Amino acid sequence: MKSYLNLIVCLIIALGTSSCEELIKTRTVRLGHGLDTSHSVHKAMVKMGEHLEELSDGKMTLKIYPSQQLGTERQCLELLQIGSLDMTKVSVGTLENFAPKMRVLGLPFLFRDRQHSFNVLDGPIGQSLLNEGEQYWLKGLGYYDAGSRSFYTKDRPVHSPEDLVGLKIRVMESVTAVNMVKALGGSPTPISWGELYTALQQGVVDGAENNPPSFYLSRHYEVCKFYTLDEHTVLPDVLLAGTHLWDKLSEEERGWLKQAVDNSIGYQRELWMESEKEALAEVEKAGVEIIRPNKELFSEEVEDIYDKYKEDTELSQLIQDIRATK
Missing domain, CATH: 3.40.190.170 (Bacterial extracellular solute-binding protein, family 7)
Structure with a gap:
């Protein structure tokens, strides 16, 4: 509705102007999660939004809804599946109910140490597991550190x-x-x-x-x-987009979003180490x-x-x- 009204306003007051075209093309990505705003994950998401806007020259923005404003992790996943929400962050423990192979990451004493877990998650195995959710309308984008x-x-x-x-x-x-x-x-x-x-x-x-x-x-x-x-x-946290959003994005938009996500992952892992101590x-x-x-x-x-x-x-x-x- 909002984008429709913006279009009408543009046509009325600035038909044919470059500013109107920019307004029409702006895409707002809605991200909901259950954590407090002081958490390293939320701070990383804020950084992701800043980077996304910078990379896209303002054509893509991120709107974050923290602290279970839009529901529990399970409810946010369900909103992604029907296209009512664009992105969310959930624990692998919750995601295994939607992408069954993910349950392997919840096995106790599976990893030798933190670096071993990063090597697995950031490598072919982790990517393969991220792809597991696509058949359930969930596009895995990366892993945030959630410690032990x-x-x-x-x-x-x-x-x-x-x-x-x-x-x-x-x-x-x-x-x-x-x-x-x-x-x-x-x-x-x-x-x-x-x-x-x-x-x-x-x-x-x-x-x-x-x-x-x-x-x-x-x-x-x-x-x-x-x-x-x-x-x-x-047990890592997983950053996800709904396939309803992903399928609408152009290759350029996907590139902007993925780069912003990757940068936020490195930033979050640094914050996590400090917050744990x-x-x-x-x-x-x-x-x-x-x-x-x-x-x-x-x-x-x-x-x-x-x-x-x-x-x-x-x-x-x-x-x-x-x-x-x-």
Whole structure:
């Protein structure tokens, strides 16, 4: 409607002028996500918008809707699929419900370290997985760093998997995450991110699992005073465009958008490293006990999850290829 009105106004007041042509050709890309504006991902998106406008000489602009203004991650994906939203950022854990092969990235202790994960995600394997979503009207554009996920709890510390027994742990709507918590002895409880603080306060769940910046920025540390850095999963965030948008873009517009995305990824990863250090320092200052357990105690308990994938030849090979990546 807005672009239609702009067209009418142009025709009335400036028919044939260059300014009218520029107005008609301007494309606004709408991006919705669930994170706070202080998060490194949002800051990277702002930088992406600035770069996109610069690259396109003002012909493409980015309008960002943060903090679940347009809904949860799942709802934003559904909006992309029907063309009511252009872009979003979601965790791989959420995306696996829409692009099943993505669930391999949610397997616990899959990556040796952060650099190994970057080598996989930025290489042929990562690109292949980004392409997986296209048949579901989701065009993968790249991966933001979301660090490693670890457990945080309210009433008792977790030093080993035995300490998770009997605890209700919030997880994303992810079959892989559910299976992981079960394997470690906990009781997985899917709850939306926006409802988690209240659920922790009211005792609906005894704890959750996430990366340090999310633990800090969500203020969950006000309720949960134990943070166990077992770093069970390295679960990236994925930046996506709907194919409804992508199919409308010219090759030139796609180039501008992809370049802006790529630049924002490097910028976000730098911000992430800083925010991770800050988050751990701040929650510790607020009275949270930081626990650094023996990770092997946790990794040994989840080996059965990998056994289930042996029957799936394609996914089993994918796991082998990821582990073989230098």
